[in-house]
Amino acid sequence: MPLQLHSLTDRELEVELARCRAEYDTVKARGLALDITRGKPAPEQLDLSAAMLVLPGDGDYVIDGIDCRNYGELAGLPSLRALFGEVLEIAPKSLIAGGTSSLETMYDVLSFAWIHGTGGTGAPWSAAPVKFLCPVPGYDRHFAITESFGIELVPVPLLSDGPDINAIRNLVASDPQIKGIWCVPVYSNPSGVTYSEQVTRDLLGMETAAPDFRIFWDNAYAVHALAGDAPESFDILGTATHVGNPDRPFVFASTSKMTIAGGGVSFFAGSDANIAWYLNHLSRKRVGQDKVNQLRHVRFFRDADGVRAHMRKHQRILAPKFELVTSTLRRELGNSGIASWTEPTGGYFVNLEVLPGTATRVVGLAKDVGIALTPAGSAFPSGNDPRDSHIRLAPSLPSEQELRLAIDGLCICIRLAATELVHNDRHAGVHRSPASV
Structure with missing residues (x-):
């Protein structure tokens, strides 16, 4: 003792x-x-995914009628979007399959908002001071991304069912400088907390002083259970639409801790308006995704049951x-x-x-x-x-x-x-x- x-x-x-x-x-x-x-x-x-290193093989690089060795398909392979759309409970049309790093995607999204605003008539976020809410304890790389823009970080307690929603409501209702919140909704880094459905609904539906308030929803551990099955994915986009804030969530995920770390596939999901906004700005920095890597993932996993x-x-x-x-x-x-x-x-x-x-x-x-x-x-x-x-x-x-x-x-x-x-x-x-x- x-x-x-x-x-x-x-x-x-x-x-x-x-x-x-x-x-x-x-x-x-x-x-x-x-x-x-x-x-x-x-x-x-990492050895579990060793077979990916010899895929796709046999000189066959065509899927969905697309030659994966060539330019194009900025939204990613339809087959991969469908596969992970099932895993994440997101319609393929609302899901973009990207490069190897979800952190890079988060940085891009924040950069686009910083330079251009989030669409519509909203001003670039750089036009005025910006604050972000950070449930703590939280993910240090999220903090580093935000701080690199000079954004003020405002800690809020992370409770057993998610971030302190009462504290968040009070902050966002009165301060238009608060433009976003970082969230790791399933098996949060580092506490392991999974957000409850009620907390998630409250985050999506709460009144905010900033009309362009965004939830950066980093679903990095959606299927990373240590015992039994992971919780069913919450319909974040459908619920956001239902409560009248369809553009509020920016959703991120990746396969980096599923397959090859640093060599997986990242995903971005959002409303139709957010997808159009993201692809519009992304098209200025790349012509297409690494579709050969995406093809490897499709052929390795085959389907959602293969992921599980x-x-x-x-x-x-x-x-x-x-x-x-x-x-x-x-x-x-x-x-x-x-x-x-x-x-x-x-x-x-x-x-x-x-x-x-x-x-x-x-x-x-x-x-x-x-x-x-x-x-x-x-x-x-x-x-x-x-x-x-x-x-x-x-x-x-x-x-x-x-x-x-x-x-x-x-x-x-x-x-x-x-x-x-x-x-x-x-x-x-x-x-x-x-x-x-």
């Missing part, structure tokens, strides 16, 4: 601090070189790693009062909360023993976690043996950082509640 630090006497606390330091020194002497910084697929996951079967193979590789992480945290830190964590059912991350004021110290301690973690606070705009308590764990890339060493070492770092803090507080006469984590 992990010790309750706040219940220890001064002498017991000194003994515990010495023990933690000795354990830490033992880990440091091992000379580890472990990396759990980002949600990269493991080599075994493929993701079950990923699940069999990933699920034991996530169980290893959460079971180790339970064993080493459960009921300690110094850490809490999510036990996600999908996605690529475990959301770890340590004693406020210790996350930066934990990451530094881990680095010094050869365990690379995502920087503390990275799941907050500008890396500023006001509590200094959040750490994102990415279990996917290491082998199970490497992951076991990394999480065992991390637990020692967490105990040492917490014991140091409580020890220093005790000597400074500061009282800190053990429930504050």
